[in-house]
Amino acid sequence: MSQKGSIPLQTKACPLKDYYQNAIKRKQKKIRRLRTRIEPDMLYLLEERYKKSHFVSQAERQQLAEMLEITESAVIYWFQNRRRKDIKNMNNNPSLKYRKSINYPII
Numbered sequence: 001m002s003q004k005g006s007i008p009l010q011t012k013a014c015p016l017k018d019y020y021q022n023a024i025k026r027k028q029k030k031i032r033r034l035r036t037r038i039e040p041d042m043l044y045l046l047e048e049r050y051k052k053s054h055f056v057s058q059a060e061r062q063q064l065a066e067m068l069e070i071t072e073s074a075v076i077y078w079f080q081n082r083r084r085k086d087i088k089n090m091n092n093n094p095s096l097k098y099r100k101s102i103n104y105p106i107i
Helices: 015-028 040-052 058-068 072-092 094-099
Strands: none
Touching: 040 058, 040 072, 058 072
C-alpha cells in the first residue's frame, strides 16, 4: 500500500521514468567531427591560390581538395575565413585601406 503523496514507480505509464530517460538523452554529447588541420605546405598552396583570386570555382575547389587531401567544405571555409581575416586587418589598420583594395563580387 502506498502512502499519500508518494509517487509509484512501477506503473504502466510513469511520466517520471520518461522524464529521466529524456534527460539522459539530452545530456549525452554528440560526437563532433575533428577539426581539419592545415599543414604549413598546405597553407602555402592555399595562400598562393588566394593571391590570384579570393574566390574559387567549384572545379578549382575540387582540385584543391584532392591535391591537399581535405574536404571541399574545408577549402570553402578556409577561403571564407581568409577573406574575413583581410577585412578584419583592414578595419584594424586604416593605412591598409588605401594600399590594398579588395574587389569582392556583389551578390
